[in-house]
Amino acid sequence: MNFKTLVFYGSYRSDRQGIKAARFIIDQLKQRNHEVIFVDAKEYDFSILDRMYKEYDQGQAPAKMEELADHIRTADGFVVIAGEYNHSIQPGLSNLMDHYLEEYFFRPAGIVSYSAGGFGGVRAAIQLRAFLSEMGMSTISSIFSISKIGNSLDEAGTAQEATLTKRVSQFLDELEWYEEALQRQRKEKGTPF
Known part of the structure; x- marks a missing residue:
């Protein structure tokens, strides 16, 4: 089964390490025949939230915002990649994602967290779980955390540790299970609202 999966990434830093995690996940998804849309906050560069997408009159939202809304509405699921900033998620990530709401409904999200240290950004992942819900x-239920990202992945996003490739397989198996189940439910029964 083929899935359309959006990969959200929110760092604006000039020497951003999390881009390696994004490249790794994108490659893993493509190997599984996903149609992948990379949603990089730095590329979309929405200003600080003033108006949500839904607050524009139909056809009046900026073109990039409209394009992303269409991708979100037609996605089967999401992977959200978050670095840990002060025990929470990056402001660029939350700002990007906050521009939308109903477009996300009834689709699964997998969380990938990372950090320079040994905890793998799990404190950010816990914050992100509440945010996405x-x-x-x-x-x-699975969180794919990457510790010591500077050494775990090279610039191309290639795993430098065999355990990463092994662990990501189980993470993506679970994501695909939910993508298929919720896709089927939306098609056959619609949504509660």
Whole structure:
């Protein structure tokens, strides 16, 4: 089965390490025949939230915002990649994602967290789980955390540790299970609202 999966990434830093995690996940998804849309906050560069997508009159939202809304509405699921900033998620990530709401409803999200240290950004992942659930996404139970990202992945996003490739397989198996189940439910029974 083929899935359309959006990969959200929110760092604006000039020497951002998390881009390696994004490249790794994108490659793993493509190997599984996903249609992958990379949603890089730095590329979309929405200003600080003033108006949500839904607050524009139809056809009046900026072109990039409209394009992303269409991708979100037609996605089967999401992977959200978050570095840990002060025990929470990056402001660029939350700002990007906050521009939308109903578009996310009834789709699963997998969380990838990372950090320079040994905890792998799990404190950010815990914050992110509540954030994504509030936006109407079902977060899968597994969190894919990457510790010491500077050494775990090279610039191309190639794993430098065999355990990463092994662990990501189980994470993506679970995401795909939810993508298929919720896709089927949306098609056959619609959504509660």
